[in-house]
Amino acid sequence: MKLQKIVVIGAGTMGSGIAQWFTQQLCSVELVDNSQAQLEKALKDIHTSWDKLAEKGKLSNAAELKTLISIKMIDQVAKDADLVVEAIIENLEIKRELFKKLDAYFGPHTILASNTSSFPIHLMAEAVERKDKFLGLHFFNPATIMKLVEVIKGKDSSEKLCRDLYAWFDSKDKKPAFCKDSPGFIVNRVARNFYGEPLRIVDTENEAKEKEVDAILKEVGGFKMGPFELMDLIGIDVNYSVTCSVWEAYDKEPRFAPHKLQKQMVDEKRFGRKSKRGFYKYD
Known part of the structure; x- marks a missing residue:
């Protein structure tokens, strides 16, 4: 498989990281967003x-x-991209509407992929005609450092396409993993408990307890980061959104339930490192 021309839709933290990683593989990358200001910020940060x-x-x-990297509005993008990766807000209907437009815009050989962290691929594939060339490619933040990429085969995704992409990522020193097309896939399904149980242990905002839980999981559990540190890095707003999506997808299974402290912090716009305040303070 040869991937030379890549389009990444969404210039937020994940999208810009994905665009940076593909560029570092010497691909020609176009980063797309509705906000020119967000595009310029993303390019400057890269x-x-x-x-x-x-x-x-x-x-x-x-x-x-x-x-090798440029910023574009969607109607300026070349139609001959090899791969388009969507990395926008976790809203199923917005994603479906976007993919319907992308399916009509790009040439027939273009592969369409979603970086969704929670929605089943087959639900988005319903919006496109090229169902065999539609799949999930879930990167992890920061995409330039985290090696894992979940390769999610939808109901109608080409088996060969998924295996070819697996091999391509493997050749680029990523660690691809085939995943079942289910809400949260592997990591985000397992991770709900990594975040949820510590939140229930702490229950109310208490930095001393949060530090203690983080320290125990790092020193005893062997994790590189504790759950509160990791939520601050990912973005509490992003983490909360994924938690809600997985919870809803599993018919509000209690073990996946979001915690009141997550909502409180999102309401207060305390998103973690990117807002300089989350569970911890950042200068």
């Missing part, structure tokens, strides 16, 4: 990341990479 890596001697081709 360039800054490369400059810092170059200063540390960890990247020798920063100048070349900058020529």
Whole structure:
């Protein structure tokens, strides 16, 4: 499989990270968003990341990479992309509407993929004609560092396509995993308990208890980050949205239920590192 032209829809944290990673594989990448301001911020952050890596001697081709990535509005994108990865808000109807438009816009050879962290692929595939070329590719934040990519075969996804993509990611030093097409797939289904149980243990906002839980899971459990640190890194708003989606998808199974503390922090716009305040404070 050859992937040369990549389009990433959504210039938020995940989308920009995915776009940066594909560019670092020397693909030609177009990053798309409805907000010009968000696009410019994402491109600036990506360039800054490369400059810092170059200063540390960890990247020798920063100048070349900058020529391979561009920011576009959707109607400016070339129609001959090899792969389009959607990384927008976790809202099923909005995703379905987007994929309907993408299916009509791009050439017949283009692969369409969703980075959804919670919605079954077959529900989005209903919106497109090219069901055999539609699948899930779920990256993890930060996409430039986290090696795992969940490859999710929908009901009508081509078996060969999924295996070819698996092999392609494997050749690029990612760690692909085939996943069943079910809400939350592997990681986000398991992770609901990694976040949910600590939230229920702490119950109300208490930084000392949050630090204690994080320390125990790192020192005893062997995790690199505790659940509260990880929620702050991912974004409490993103984590809460995924929790709600998985909970709804499993008919409000109690073990997947969101916690009141998550909602409180989202309502207060305390999203974690990106807002400088979450479970912990950041300068």
